Amino acid sequence: MIKKCLFPAAGYGTRFLPATKSMPKEMLPVVNKPLIQYGVEEAIDAGLTTMAIVTGRGKRAMEDHFDVNYELEHQIKGSSKEEYLEGIRSIMDKSVFSYTRQIEMKGLGHAILSGETLIGDEPFAVVLADDLCISPETDGVLAQMVGLYKQFRCSIVAVEEVPMEDTQKYGVIKGDMIRDDIFKVTEMVEKPAPEDAPSNLAIIGRYILTPDIFDILRNTKPGVGGEVQITDALMQQAKDGCVLAYKFKGRRFDCGSVAGFVEATNYCFENLYE
Numbered sequence: 625m626i627k628k629c630l631f632p633a634a635g636y637g638t639r640f641l642p643a644t645k646s647m648p649k650e651m652l653p654v655v656n657k658p659l660i661q662y663g664v665e666e667a668i669d670a671g672l673t674t675m676a677i678v679t680g681r682g683k684r685a686m687e688d689h690f691d692v693n694y695e696l697e698h699q700i701k702g703s704s705k706e707e708y709l710e711g712i713r714s715i716m717d718k719s720v721f722s723y724t725r726q727i728e729m730k731g732l733g734h735a736i737l738s739g740e741t742l743i744g745d746e747p748f749a750v751v752l753a754d755d756l757c758i759s760p761e762t763d764g765v766l767a768q769m770v771g772l773y774k775q776f777r778c779s780i781v782a783v784e785e786v787p788m789e790d791t792q793k794y795g796v797i798k799g800d801m802i803r804d805d806i807f808k809v810t811e812m813v814e815k816p817a818p819e820d821a822p823s824n825l826a827i828i829g830r831y832i833l834t835p836d837i838f839d840i841l842r843n844t845k846p847g848v849g850g851e852v853q854i855t856d857a858l859m860q861q862a863k864d865g866c867v868l869a870y871k872f873k874g875r876r877f878d879c880g881s882v883a884g885f886v887e888a889t890n891y892c893f894e895n896l897y898e
């Protein structure tokens with residue numbers, strides 16, 4: 625079954641400069657928790673136990689976050705402040721973290737391929753921490769997808785409908801509906817202009833991938849933006865076998881943009897913060 629979750633987290637986060645000049649964008653706090661911690665919590669809720677993080681130069685704050693800080697913990701021991709660390713403590717008790725570095729920035733497909741050494745030959749989940757997903761009334765998005773994987777045993781991408789003018793920000797799919805919320809992918813295009821988009825169903829940053837994706841990625845030529853695109857590799861997988869697109873239940877905030885980040889912050893402050 626699926627035990628590992630890959631977090632491509634080597635990007636520069638230029639849209640948040642100067643905040644991200646010396647701090648990883650994944651460490652930007654949404655209220656009082658860094659973005660990546662929301663993703664890790666979603667993975668743990670889906671039953672995943674190994675967090676495999678593809679990191680890069682200047683991003684060591686992530687490793688320190690998921691580690692003990694003896695001095696700080698000693699200082700606040702016995703005080704009411706200890707409770708602020710309970711969440712992160714419980715994450716560290718429930719999961720193992722492993723890291724590798726993406727040496728060159730050659731796209732999301734390349735980042736995922738860099739993670740092969742941490743994943744090996746088994747199906748795995750991928751979380752793009754920029755997409756913050758909240759499903760207050762049901763299981764988290766990854767848990768929904770892990771459930772589907774048990775049934776279908778193939779790669780799955782999470783999708784949502786976006787306004788047609790936004791298709792160029794996403795990978796966009798077309799497929800045959802096999803349930804009101806599941807499509808068998810027949811077409812998949814990375815960042816199409818609205819007039820070229822096969823639909824308005826956009827891929828968001830949650831994937832379940834079968835390990836044959838690594839061999840496909842090794843042979844995938846750079847696509848849009850000169851980068852190796854996971855979307856192109858998945859299209860190949862869909863041609864050879866099966867890839868599903870799943871309209872997830874819940875809300876997704878685009879924390880890769882300042883506006884989406886502020887929206888997520890307001891939502892989390894009003895609905896989740898105690």
Ligand code: G1P
Nearest residue numbers: 732755793794795827828829855
């Ligand atoms: C990446 C993927 C794209 C996907 C998006 C979701 O793009 O390449 O297919 O729709 O994540 O957030 P990026 O946002 O890294 O440009």
